[in-house]
Amino acid sequence: MTLAEFTPLLPDLLLLALALAVLKIDLWSEDGEAGFHLTWIGLAGLALLLAFGSRSDAVFADYHITAASRVWKLLFTLATLATVFLSRPYFRAGGNARGTLAKSGAFFGLLLLCMQGMFALVSAGNLIVFYLGLELATMPIYALAAYQPRDADSAEAGSKYVLMGGFSSALTLFGISFLYGATGSLGFPALEAAVRAAPADPALWGGIFFLLGGLGFKLAMAPLHMWAPDVYQGAPTPVMAFLSVASKAAAVAALATLFLSPLNAVRPDLAPCFAAAAVLSMVAGNLGAMRQKDLRRFVAYSSVAQVGYMLLAMLGEGDGSRAALVYNLVTYGVTGFALYFIMGVIGKEGPETMSGLRGLSRRHPGLAVLLVLCMFSLAGVPPLAGFLGKFMLFSAAAAEGHYLLVGIAVANAVVSFYYYMLVVKEAYIAPPGEAAAIRLRPLQIMVLWGLGLALLVLGVCPAPADWLARAAGN
C-alpha cells in the first residue's frame, strides 16, 4: 500500500491523532488552555479537510470512504466544534452558575473519541464495525453526562443513560445476532443480497425488530424516549448540546446506514412501523415540551418531536431521504446551537430555565432577537433554516404518497408554534426581575453572529441544500 492510497483515509487518521494529542497534552498543561486551542484548531482543520480535501472514494478492508460518509463526518465535526466552543465558559471559574467543570483535557478527549465512533459508524461496511462504532459513539457520553463534579443530578443522568444505553446496546446486539443468523454473514453486501433473496425470513424480521428497538432508544424515538428528558436535564449543557445534535445525528446516520442501503429491500414493509413511531414521537415531544420550565428538559422534548419529523424521511426513497435527513440535521444543529449559546449566556448568572430568560429583551436586545429567530426556526416559520429542513423532510415523505402523515406532521408543527412562543413570551413580555445588562465575550459575539446568519442564509438560499443533496446522494 502506498502513501497516496491513504489520502482518503486522512480525516479519520487525523481525528485519531488529534484525540490522542489532546489526551496527551492534558498531562502537561495545568489549566487546560492548550487542550482547548488544540481541539478547536484541529477540528476546524478537519472540517476544512472534509469539505475541500480528497474527493475520491476508497475502501479499506470494509471501511468505506464515500461522498455520503464525508458529508456525515463533516456534520459530526461541525457539531463537535460548536460543542467545544460552547463548553468554553463552563470550564472557567464563575462561567456558569451551576458550577465549574474540571479536567477539560479528558472532556475534549472523550468528545473526540466519541466522534471517532461516529466516523466508524458511517463508514462501516460490516456489522462488526457498525456495532463497535455505535458503542464508541455512545460510551463516552455516559461518562460526559455524569461530568459535572459534585452534582447529584449529573451523576443521576449518567447512571440513567448508562442503564438505558446498556439496554439499548443489548437489544442491538440481540438483533444483530438474528440478522447474522438470517443471512449467515456480517458484511453489508452479503446482507443486502440475502435480504433481497429472502425478504420474508422470520429470523431477519426478528433481527430487524430488536435492532429498531435498540436504535430507537439511542434516537430517543417514542415510545422509547423516556430517558431523554432526565438525561438532558442532568447532564452539563455542552454535553446536552452534543447529545441533542451530534449524537442524534449519529443515531439517524445509523438508521440511514442500515435501512437505506443493506436493508433497503424491506423498508417498504417497515413503513407502518416508521409512520407510527414518527406520529408518536411528534405528539409525545410536543405534549411534553408544553409544560416544561427547565430549558434543558424543554430541549429534550423538542428534540423528541424533531426525531418524529426526521422519521418521515425514512419513508421516502434512498437518495432524497438521505439528503433531507442531512439537511434537516444541519438546520436543527444551527438552530439548536444558537439556543444553547443563549442558554450558556444566561447560565452565567442564573439557572438555565424559562424564568432565567426573563427580561432578556432589555438585558441584551440582540440576544433576544436571536432567541426569536431560533424559536421561529424550530417551529418551521418560512424564511428561516428550520422551515427548509422540515420542507425537505415532508416532501421526501409526500413523494411516496404519505399525504395523511405529512398532514399530521404539519398540524404538529403548528401546535409546536404555541410552546416555542411561550419561550419568546418569557424573553419579551414577562416582567424582568433585576435587569443587569449582559456583556458578551468576543468569541461569543462571533459565534452568535455566525449562527444567526446561518439561520437566515440556510433558510433563504437553497445552494447549500443542493450541494448537500448532491454530496449525500452518493
Next chain:
Amino acid sequence: MPVSPVVEITFALSALVILLSSLAVVLVKNPVRATLLLIVAFIPTSLVYILLQAAFVGILQILVYAGAIMMLFTFVIMMINPSPKDGESPAGGSEGGEGGFSGMRGALIGLLVVGALGALLLPKVYHAASQVSVAPVTKPGFGELSSISALLFEDPANNPLTVSFELISFLILVGIIAALNFSRRKGAEARMENSITTRPTEALPILQREALEPK
C-alpha cells in the same frame, strides 16, 4: 449425523443451571450473592460455547466475565458497602411509589412493544431453526485459537477486522479515561476520606458485618 447423547445431556444440564442461576441472580436480594450466582451462571454458559465448537470464546467467557468483570463487580460492592436499604426494600418488594425512575417506566413500555413483536415473530424463527441441519462443522480448526488469530491478524492492511480491532482499543481507552476521571478526586477532603476507608483495621469489620452477612 446424530449428536452423541453425552453432548445432549451436558447441554440440557448446562441450560438448566444457566436458567436457574440467572433467575436467582434476578430474584435474590443481596448483591454479593447475585454476583456469585452470576459466576455460577457463566461457567455452564462457557460449557455451552465449548459444546458449540467455540472453545476460545468459552475460555474467554471464564477469563473475562467470571474472572475480570465479576471481580470488578465484587470490588465495587465491597467498596461502597451497600446497606440492606440500598436498593431492595425487604418488605413489600415492588411498591413503585411515584416520582420514581421514569426512564425505567419507558423501558417497560419499550419492553412491552419489543416483547409483543417478539412473541409474534419468534415462533416462526424457531420453526425455521428446527429445519437447520445439525451436522458438525468439519472445517479444520473451527472456533479454535489458531484459526481465530489467523482471521484477526493475517494481512493487516486488507484484513476486514483491522478497523474493528482498533475501535475496540478506543473503547477500552474510553473506559480507562472515564474510570480515572470519576475516581480521581481533588483536595484534602478526598485524601482524608481515602486514608480512612483504606485503613484495614476499620475497613474489614465493616465488610464482614455489612456485605457478607445475609439479609
Next chain:
Amino acid sequence: MNLTACLLLSAALFSIGAYGLVTRRNMIAALMSLELMVNAALINFIAFARFGGTHAGQGDAQAGSLFALFAVAVTAAEMALALAIVVAVHRQRRHLDIRELDGLHG
C-alpha cells in the same frame, strides 16, 4: 442439542435479563441483568455460527464467533465505565436505589 434449543435458551436468558433490568432497584443488580442479556446474544451468535443459521447456502461461520469475541470486549469496557458511574452516584447520593433517583423531573 440443535439450533432451536440454543435459541430457546438464549431467548429465555434474554427475557430473564430484561425482567431483572426493569424490576431490580439496585443499580448494580440492574447491571448484572444487563450482563445476562448480552450473554443471550452471544449464545445466539455462537449457535448460528455452529449450525449455519436459517439462510440458504454457505455462510461465514467464523464471523459469529468473532463477533462474540468483540462483544465480550465491548461489554468489559462498558461495565468498567458503568461501575465507575455507579461509584460516582453512590458518592453523591449515598444509595443506589434506582427508584429513589428522582432528582430530575419536569
